[in-house]
Amino acid sequence: MDSIESWIEPPPPPLSIREQDERLRAGIESAAPPPEPPRVEIVPGDLPITISDAEDALLASGIELFQSGGRLVRPGVCPVAVTGGEVTGLRLVEVGVPNLVELMTKAATWEKIDGRSGEWVRTNCPRAVAEGYAARVGQWKLRVLTGLIEAPTLRPDGSLLDKAGYDPATGLLLRPSCKVPRIKARPTRDDALTALALLTDLVADFPFLERGTPDHWPDRSVAVSAILTALVRRSLPTAPLHGFSAPVAGSGKSMLVDIVSLIATGRRAAVISQGKTEEEFEKRLAGMILAGDALVSVDNCDIPLGGDLLCQALTQPTLKLRPLGGSVMVDAPSNAALFATGNNLTLRGDMTRRALVARLDPQCERPELRKGFRHDPLALITASRGKYIAAALTVLRAFHVAGRPVRLDPLGSFTDWSNLVRSALVWLGEADPCQTMDDTRAADPMLDALSAVLATWRKVIGLDRVTVSEVIRQATAPQSGGLFQSNPDLPEFREALLTVAGDGGAINGRRLGKWLGRNKDRIVDGMRIVQDSKLDGNVMWRLKTGDP
Numbered sequence: 012m013d014s015i016e017s018w019i020e021p022p023p024p025p026l027s028i029r030e031q032d033e034r035l036r037a038g039i040e041s042a043a044p045p046p047e048p049p050r051v052e053i054v055p056g057d058l059p060i061t062i063s064d065a066e067d068a069l070l071a072s073g074i075e076l077f078q079s080g081g082r083l084v085r086p087g088v089c090p091v092a093v094t095g096g097e098v099t100g101l102r103l104v105e106v107g108v109p110n111l112v113e114l115m116t117k118a119a120t121w122e123k124i125d126g127r128s129g130e131w132v133r134t135n136c137p138r139a140v141a142e143g144y145a146a147r148v149g150q151w152k153l154r155v156l157t158g159l160i161e162a163p164t165l166r167p168d169g170s171l172l173d174k175a176g177y178d179p180a181t182g183l184l185l186r187p188s189c190k191v192p193r194i195k196a197r198p199t200r201d202d203a204l205t206a207l208a209l210l211t212d213l214v215a216d217f218p219f220l221e222r223g224t225p226d227h228w229p230d231r232s233v234a235v236s237a238i239l240t241a242l243v244r245r246s247l248p249t250a251p252l253h254g255f256s257a258p259v260a261g262s263g264k265s266m267l268v269d270i271v272s273l274i275a276t277g278r279r280a281a282v283i284s285q286g287k288t289e290e291e292f293e294k295r296l297a298g299m300i301l302a303g304d305a306l307v308s309v310d311n312c313d314i315p316l317g318g319d320l321l322c323q324a325l326t327q328p329t330l331k332l333r334p335l336g337g338s339v340m341v342d343a344p345s346n347a348a349l350f351a352t353g354n355n356l357t358l359r360g361d362m363t364r365r366a367l368v369a370r371l372d373p374q375c376e377r378p379e380l381r382k383g384f385r386h387d388p389l390a391l392i393t394a395s396r397g398k399y400i401a402a403a404l405t406v407l408r409a410f411h412v413a414g415r416p417v418r419l420d421p422l423g424s425f426t427d428w429s430n431l432v433r434s435a436l437v438w439l440g441e442a443d444p445c446q447t448m449d450d451t452r453a454a455d456p457m458l459d460a461l462s463a464v465l466a467t468w469r470k471v472i473g474l475d476r477v478t479v480s481e482v483i484r485q486a487t488a489p490q491s492g493g494l495f496q497s498n499p500d501l502p503e504f505r506e507a508l509l510t511v512a513g514d515g516g517a518i519n520g521r522r523l524g525k526w527l528g529r530n531k532d533r534i535v536d537g538m539r540i541v542q543d544s545k546l547d548g549n550v551m552w553r554l555k556t557g558d559p
Contacts, residue, residue, distance in 0.1 A: 048072065053123040053137060062143045065136065066152055068119035075177075075184070076106065076114060077156035080329075080342030081148050083111065084303075086159055086184060100278060101159050101186055103303030105334070111141040157182035157344050158245040159303050161276050162400045163191055167246050167427070169411035171196075171404065183245055188277040191397040194404055200439070203409035206402035207439050210235050213270060213388045213399070217263045218373040229446035232436055233369035234267055236444045237350065239432045241275040241306060242403050244348040248328045250428045252321075252349040254368040254451075256356035261379030262371045264352040266389070268308045271350070273392045274399045275306060280350070282310035293320040297332045300324065300343050312353035315456055317362040325349060325365045326424040363452040364423065367444050410435035419443070460510050461530055465538040467504035468554050478549045479524045482508070486518060527552055 049071060051064045069076055076085050087104035106114070115121075115136035122131040144151075160183055163173035167181070171194060177184050195202060211231065219230040237253040244250050253271075255264040265282075272280035283299065286292045292309075297320065299307045309316065323330060323345070330345045351366070358366050373381060392399055410417075415430065417438040422429040422445060429445075437443055452458065471485060486505045505518070512523035531540050531552075543551040 047120075049119050051119045051121050051136075052131070053121065053134065058139065058143060061137075062140055062147070065115045065119065065140050065144060069115065070152060072118035074114055074118055076153060077184075078151045078153040079103070079156045079303075080344070081339075082106075082341055083145060083151075083153070084156060086186065100281070101161055101188075101276075103156075103159065103301070105301075108138065108141045108145055111145060112136050112138055115141060115144075154179070155182050156184060158305070158346050159183070160185050160245055160305065161188045162242060162274070163187070163194075163404060164246055165243050165404060165407055165411070165431075169408070171408060172246075181246060189396045189400075192401045194401050194408060197412045198405045198409040200409060200413060203406045203435075203439055206405040206409075207235070207441070209399065209402045210238055210406070213238075213391065214267065216384045216386075216388075217267065218257075218371050218378070220370045220372055227440070227442045229442040229444060230369040230371070232442040232444040233367045233447055234270075235441065236367065236432055236436060237267070237271045237348075238274055238399075239403050239407060239435070240428065241271045241348040242400065243407060243431070245305070245346045247346070247427050247431070249326050249425050250348065250432075251422075251425050252325055252351060252362070252366040254316075254351040254353075254356050254358070254366050255371065256353055256368050257371040257373070257378075258355055259373065259376070259378060260354055261377070262373050263378075264371065265308075265310060267369070268310075268350045268352060270388050270392065271348075272306050272308070273389060274396060274403065275348070277396060279389075280306055280308040282308045284310060285312055285314060285316065289318050293318060294335065296320055296324065297330075298335060300330065300345060300347055301332055301334055301341075304347055306348045306350065308350040308352070310352050312351055312356055315357040315359035316351055316353070317359040321349075322361050322365060357456065358451050359455055360457045363455045363458070364448065366451060367447050368451050369447065370450070406439065407431060407435055410438055413438075458535065460507070461533065462535050463503075463507040464511060465535055465540070465554065467500055467507050468540075469538060469556075470500040471504045472554065474554055474556070476543050476546075476551045476553045478546070478551060479520050479527070480549075482552070483518045483520055483523065524550070 049064070049068045051061060051068060053061060074085075076083065078084070083106040084103045085106055087102055089100045089102055112135065119136075121134050121136050123134050124130070125132045154177060156177075160172075163171060163185065164183070166172050166178075172178050172181065172183065172185060173191065173194070175185050175187055198206075214231060214234045217231075217234070219228050219234070221228060222230070233253060234255075240247075240250050240253065255267050257264055265280075268282075269279040272278065281304070283292075283295045286295060296307065296309075320330075324347070325345075327345055330343050331340045332343050333340050356368060358368070375381065410431070415434060417434045419429060419434050419437060422433070433444060468482075472482065477485075486501070486508050488501065508518050508523065509516075511526045512519050514522060527540055528542075531542050533539055538554060538556050540552055541555050543553050545551060
């Protein structure tokens with residue numbers, strides 16, 4: 012196999028001590044003194060002018076203050092104390108009026124007339140100026156920030172974004188947290204294959220399901236896709252969730268997410284749980300999105316994962332969210348890479364088409380005690396993180412400069428991701444990660460419930476037009492006497508309806524009507540429930556078979 016030098020350009024040779032000294036002296040001698048901050052005069056009655064002058068001073072100062080979805084924000088480096096050292100996390104911080112007063116005071120020299128001497132004297136930015144500026148939502152001249160990144164990435168046009176600072180083309184702010192080897196401008200397919208081998212070696216010891224041809228496993232492909240996706244997620248309008256599932260704890264699910272996070276951000280993944288209610292989970296998810304987290308991991312899911320906000324975060328570039336404690340909805344870019352782990356992780360409803368789930372099976376009772384690992388992937392990344400960033404971007408950049416020669420059938424809602432990450436893996440001989448979606452769909456409890464209702468509906472009611480009340484009447488017909496006593500499928504039909512509309516052991520008519528409305532026209536096993544014309548003001552439902 013080729014060495015790493017075959018797919019990255021070597022760094023320039025180090026300068027000698029004399030050369031470094033000469034450059035330093037030349038820089039000092041030629042450096043111009045920093046410009047004086049602008050002077051802002053506080054004149055009673057000129058508040059609108061003063062606010063505009065304050066904004067001009069902010070723009071000229073270079074202070075990292077941005078606007079994002081109707082909020083004033085700045086990047087913040089938040090230290091996290093951990094055993095063995097300190098880890099810092101980069102996140103968005105919403106700027107309130109007190110902080111805005113401080114930033115405006117820093118950006119300009121503020122002066123007002125002293126009432127006693129009549130002379131101009133220095134002062135702080137008045138709070139009224141900061142409050143007035145904060146209220147100018149929709150009129151700010153500040154740069155728009157779409158996200159923070161801590162590693163180089165690819166822009167939507169395939170070009171490399173590797174210069175630290177704000178990128179006007181994407182609205183991203185790059186704060187690199189490690190040195191990355193210089194990537195070739197036009198890497199070849201051989202370069203990409205060598206880079207891909209470095210990434211697959213990181214996950215080689217994980218017990219992925221060995222389905223498909225040898226070394227061509229869809230579940231392993233999901234893990235590599237997760238690494239690639241996390242590095243370019245900010246440049247993609249949408250991307251699927253990557254999940255990791257195993258039948259037993261200790262199989263390496265969370266470590267796979269840590270591998271991805273360590274490459275993309277330089278630290279292990281901060282995780283959230285599902286909580287006790289869907290509302291609680293959505294508050295946690297919204298908080299991480301508003302904070303600008305590059306990676307969100309829902310860890311140890313013990314109930315089927317789904318929900319409206321999670322689905323929207325995967326397929327909508329922008330979300331309307333309400334900050335915790337706030338009363339006003341704000342727009343937030345939805346460009347975080349989303350992950351989930353769980354023992355026998357199950358997705359429900361629309362999530363089944365929005366996620367790729369890699370399945371692991373260590374085939375032992377205590378997988379945490381396994382031995383024989385060739386290396387520690389987290390230690391390898393910590394020692395040479397930049398090398399793995401360069402490898403991932405080389406894979407994608409090589410695919411782009413080759414003209415994106417593989418174009419798979421589009422994946423609904425994730426076309427751009429499919430045309431880059433998914434297609435690049437297939438181009439290099441990896442299995443299609445989307446092959447795992449069939450298993451996810453088959454395990455959907457909501458699909459199972461719908462399939463059971465359709466199958467038993469056909470046996471008990473057939474193709475007749477019925478109201479919700481008639482459906483319940485037939486499902487609860489007495490077992491002795493009456494028209495339906497000899498129908499052996501009646502108990503199964505009743506149980507199927509109780510699963511989707513049960514209420515204290517009875518079938519709730521209102522709940523059943525809403526369930527039918529949500530699932531109408533969905534084809535499963537060649538059958539679907541359709542809404543027919545009304546009769547005496549009641550909605551009629553019937554089963555249809557065959558093609559629409």
